[in-house]
Amino acid sequence: MEFLSPSTFEDALSAKSSAPEAVPIMGGTDVMVELNFDRRRPGALLDLSRVRELAQWGPEGPYLRLGAGVPYTEIVERLAARAPALARAARTVASPQIRNRGSVGGNLGTASPAGDCHPPLVAQGALVELASVRGVRRVPARAFYLGPGRSAREDDELVSAVLLPAPAGPQQFSKIGTRNAMVIAVASFSLVLDAATRTAGTGIGSAGPRPLRSPQAEEFLAAEFDWQGGAEPSQAAARHFAELVAAAAEPIGDVRGSASYRRHALSVMARRAWYWCAEDYRKGAR
Amino acid sequence: MRVEFTVNGEDVAAEDVWPGESLLYVLRERLGLPGSKNACEQGECGSCTVYLDGVTVCACMVAAGQARGRRVGTVEGLTGGEGAVGESRLSTVQEAFVETGAVQCGFCTPGLVVQADSLIARTVGAGGPAPGDAEIREALAGNLCRCTGYEKILEAVRTAAEREQAHGTGGAR
Numbered sequence: 001m002e003f004l005s006p007s008t009f010e011d012a013l014s015a016k017s018s019a020p021e022a023v024p025i026m027g028g029t030d031v032m033v034e035l036n037f038d039r040r041r042p043g044a045l046l047d048l049s050r051v052r053e054l055a056q057w058g059p060e061g062p063y064l065r066l067g068a069g070v071p072y073t074e075i076v077e078r079l080a081a082r083a084p085a086l087a088r089a090a091r092t093v094a095s096p097q098i099r100n101r102g103s104v105g106g107n108l109g110t111a112s113p114a115g116d117c118h119p120p121l122v123a124q125g126a127l128v129e130l131a132s133v134r135g136v137r138r139v140p141a142r143a144f145y146l147g148p149g150r151s152a153r154e155d156d157e158l159v160s161a162v163l164l165p166a167p168a169g170p171q172q173f174s175k176i177g178t179r180n181a182m183v184i185a186v187a188s189f190s191l192v193l194d195a196a197t198r199t200a201g202t203g204i205g206s207a208g209p210r211p212l213r214s215p216q217a218e219e220f221l222a223a224e225f226d227w228q229g230g231a232e233p234s235q236a237a238a239r240h241f242a243e244l245v246a247a248a249a250e251p252i253g254d255v256r257g258s259a260s261y262r263r264h265a266l267s268v269m270a271r272r273a274w275y276w277c278a279e280d281y282r283k284g285a286r
Numbered sequence: 287m288r289v290e291f292t293v294n295g296e297d298v299a300a301e302d303v304w305p306g307e308s309l310l311y312v313l314r315e316r317l318g319l320p321g322s323k324n325a326c327e328q329g330e331c332g333s334c335t336v337y338l339d340g341v342t343v344c345a346c347m348v349a350a351g352q353a354r355g356r357r358v359g360t361v362e363g364l365t366g367g368e369g370a371v372g373e374s375r376l377s378t379v380q381e382a383f384v385e386t387g388a389v390q391c392g393f394c395t396p397g398l399v400v401q402a403d404s405l406i407a408r409t410v411g412a413g414g415p416a417p418g419d420a421e422i423r424e425a426l427a428g429n430l431c432r433c434t435g436y437e438k439i440l441e442a443v444r445t446a447a448e449r450e451q452a453h454g455t456g457g458a459r
């Protein structure tokens with residue numbers, strides 16, 4: 001096995017282009033499980049942990065540009081105000097040791113339907129930046145995921161960054177699992193409100209072959225939300241929103257939960273997310 | 287592949303490393319440092335917790351080549367110098383684990399001790415208040431223990447934090 005260890009992003013791209021089968025490794029928290037258990041024997045590993053560009057973040061136009069390799073711990077500790085939903089999601093990933101290594105780029109590389117980054121990225125309309133020697137393109141997160149482990153990324157491409165619109169209202173994320181830590185989501189949900197355009201975004205995780213959203217629920221909430229004062233929704237409105245979210249899911253039943261449990265969990269999280277967002281809104285998140 | 291890095295402040299080199307093997311394997315099998323334990327090899331248990339460039343990681347989740355040129359700190363490095371009776375002196379956290387009975391079979395202990403050491407360094411060690419129980423639980427959420435039921439471990443960390451607050455810091459960072 002070859003171990004490629006570029007120190008610039010440019011070198012990483014040419015390595016990936018000349019050896020598209022090389023497996024990128026950033027935090028290693030997905031890749032090493034596969035190697036340790038002999039589930040994968042790639043011809044080459046492409047270590048991205050020395051590529052400085054990938055570990056950086058900063059403003060870029062209307063966006064926060066978050067390098068694909070920024071570890072979760074840094075997102076939690078430093079980006080909670082700039083990326084509220086994603087930081088909330090990052091906070092629920094695994095354990096401190098894993099959060100010190102794991103990255104959004106790795107989550108996108110794995111593209112597991114249960115990955116915690118996906119619902120916030122989908123809900124807020126983030127862009128995924130893909131780069132290769134052929135050039136750079138930005139794919140909306142909403143179009144990035146194709147199925148379990150499959151995405152719009154081509155073999156010679158690396159995820160360079162995600163671009164997050166500046167928050168313009170409350171953002172929530174929640175996740176259901178068997179424990180408070182170290183748990184893969186049975187179902188997860190993110191709600192992002194934009195007070196400037198009076199619109200809402202949803203992201204549904206671990207309840208379909210890929211992360212989903214519910215345009216109907218988004219439209220309903222946008223029309224019903226009290227954009228003046230952030231009053232709590234009526235019970236009927238909250239319930240209807242929850243039903244629309246649950247209806248948009250395409251869950252399967254597996255060892256972690258049945259399909260009907262997943263739908264139920266989603267409806268509960270959706271309802272709560274509205275209440276939480278209304279509360280944040282009243283407190284001035286707009 | 288040859289991999290050079292520092293462990294507990296000393297330069298080390300491992301030869302004939304297979305690029306896909308873990309830092310944990312290198313430490314235990316090639317460098318004779320069996321303190322870090324191998325229990326799950328999938329990031330779930332924390333018994334392989336080490337410092338990598340100052341932050342705690344699961345050594346089983348780090349590819350050997352990723353450690354090249356980096357600073358690694360293991361449980362072996364927590365003990366400091368010679369004690370009164372000639373053996374090496376335990377760190378504050380280690381001592382507290384012994385005293386409170388936070389160790390039974392001991393398999394989880396090295397990982398817990400390193401993770402607790404880092405919590406204390408980030409809190410009282412950085413001039414902050416001693417961590418509360420919620421913070422301790424959160425910090426240790428990735429370290430599993432099958433024996434103790436965790437109560438004694440919490441007590442050990444509280445004790446160590448208090449002592450550390452009373453007199454300066456130590457550790458393998």
Ligand SMILES: Cc1cc2nc3c(=O)[nH]c(=O)nc-3n(C[C@H](O)[C@H](O)[C@H](O)COP(=O)(O)OP(=O)(O)OC[C@H]3O[C@@H](n4cnc5c(N)ncnc54)[C@H](O)[C@@H]3O)c2cc1C
Pocket residue numbers: 023024025026027028029030031032033048068069092093094095098101102103104105106107108109110114115116117157158159160182183184185328329330
């Ligand atoms: C104990 C444990 C608990 C976990 N808990 C959670 C959890 O709660 N929630 C969750 O979402 N995940 C969880 N995970 C999975 C994992 O931590 C995340 O998916 C994490 O985001 C992976 O990031 P990484 O940098 O470690 O990825 P790596 O393991 O380095 O890479 C993951 C995949 O992405 C590819 N890749 C990495 N970087 C790039 C890039 N820049 N461009 C293209 N491809 C790339 C790799 O080739 C690989 O296929 C857990 C893992 C473990 C071991």
Ligand code: FES
Pocket residue numbers: 323324325326327328329330331332333334335344345346347
């Ligand atoms: S052996 Fe590394 S976390 Fe269990």
Ligand code: FES
Pocket residue numbers: 388389390391392393394395430431432433434
């Ligand atoms: S003391 Fe036995 S696993 Fe913790």
